[in-house]
Amino acid sequence: MLERISDKITDVVRQISGKAHISEKNIQDAIAEIKLALLEADVSLRVVRRFVNRTTEEALGEKVLRSVAPGQQFVKIVHEKLVQLLGDSRQELRLKGPDTLSVILLLGLQGSGKTTTAAKLAVSLQKAGRKPILVAADLVRPAAVEQLSILAGQGGIAIYKEAEKDPVRVVTRALKTASRQQYDTAIIDTSGRLQIDSAMMKEIQAVKKAASADEILLVADAMTGQSAVDIAKAFDEQLDLTGVILSKFDSDARGGAALSVKSITGKPIKFIGIGEKLDDLEPFYPERIATRILGMGDVVSLVEKAQSAIDAREAEQLQEKIARASFTLEDYLDQFRRMRKMGSLQSLIELIPGARGAVDESRIDEGEMTREEAIILSMTRAERLNHRIIGPSRRKRIARGSGTAVYDVNKLLKKFDKARLMMKKMTRNKKTQAAFLSQFGQGA
Ligand SMILES: Nc1nc2c(ncn2[C@@H]2O[C@H](COP(=O)(O)OP(=O)(O)O)[C@@H](O)[C@H]2O)c(=O)[nH]1
Ligand SMILES: [Mg+2]
Structure with missing residues (x-):
């Protein structure tokens, strides 16, 4: 829903937040572009005007222009004003205690x-x-x-x-x-x-x-x-x-x-x-919506989504495995299933900060995911636990069993090796994490 507006505003934000020095004119130009994006998104003129006035007033204050990171300071103000526009804090349902209807x-x-x-x-x-x-x-x-x-x-x-x-x-x-x-x-x-x-x-x-x-x-x-x-x-x-x-x-x-x-x-x-x-x-x-509009990624939603699909203990075990690099094809298979539980891959990736540019969403192919799943399911448990033992004759058997070609089996194993490597870096870097997730079901 917010994609178009987010793409536009993210651009503006990216440009200005990278600048070491910004001028009044930079701010005015950025605000003008944000204004245009809001109007294009069908936000009413009255609301846009109010937003623009408030943002301009604060952004042109000395605090921004003289701060160490003026671009980021500016983005912070835009974020705050957007949150205000959207209604400040989350409003829960106001219901009575369980003893009354x-x-x-x-x-x-x-x-x-x-x-x-x-x-x-x-x-x-x-x-x-x-x-x-x-x-x-x-x-x-x-x-x-x-x-x-x-x-x-x-x-x-x-x-x-x-x-x-x-x-x-x-x-x-x-x-x-x-x-x-x-x-x-x-x-x-x-x-x-x-x-x-x-x-x-x-x-x-x-x-x-x-x-x-x-x-x-x-x-x-x-x-x-x-x-x-x-x-x-x-x-x-x-x-x-x-x-x-x-x-x-x-x-x-x-x-x-x-x-x-x-x-x-x-x-x-x-x-x-x-x-x-x-x-x-x-x-x-x-x-969170404001964060998403600014292209800052909706980290909290992602964490919550992932949490409902992976329970805390499982997550811990997984992390340990990643740290020890003992992640196996069986775990890989598990990941597919979790992904499915979390909903479409695309919607998940969108929530990762910085992932939108980093991941080519058009290359994600859920059909590929199903194919890979079939391949892993055709392996014996020993093979899943140690993929290094899978030589040429095993590959042939697995391909036949899963209705795929040896080429597909090779491709999957190569990809799995790459994924293991990436996972080691995963905890350190968000972009790598996104790239890792995008591995699933993606053509080589
Ligand atoms: N894509 C999408 N469709 C929805 C959503 N909510 C409702 N619909 C669809 O909108 C149509 C009308 O919904 P309905 O609940 O019958 O509307 P009512 O006439 O207000 O009761 C149905 O086809 C729903 O499946 C939504 O959040 N997303
Ligand atoms: Mg109805």
């Missing part, structure tokens, strides 16, 4: 992603140890209840539904039932319309009253750019939102919505939807 109400236009987001949110709360129940209160769209049921089934989440036409009655009974059955969070999926109209607003207002919700979250489609922000404003004026969830953040739209929602509505973005699957919901961290 908390209520989350999801609102939005039709197709914005409410139903999907309701299920995603339930899955993430369940993972966090809460006991959520979904409430099917979109009684307008045919099959909306059915859609939510299916998603609930997929995520292993409880659902409250009934054959009824009045959402207020459904919500009232649902909350009673949820309390009685000791659920701690009810997530209500409501009906939307194709555009904001008074019938929808009236219905939602009635549901809101019945629900006395702890969180009133607008699900807005990030793909619609500036109009997502206008919609947020309109909903907020009538319903007093507690926050916004930007869905479809995985699209290649221009990102302006993410950058303007907070400034325009004053309401924080709490989550972003990054795909259609139930796991594709992420907390929104202004700091």
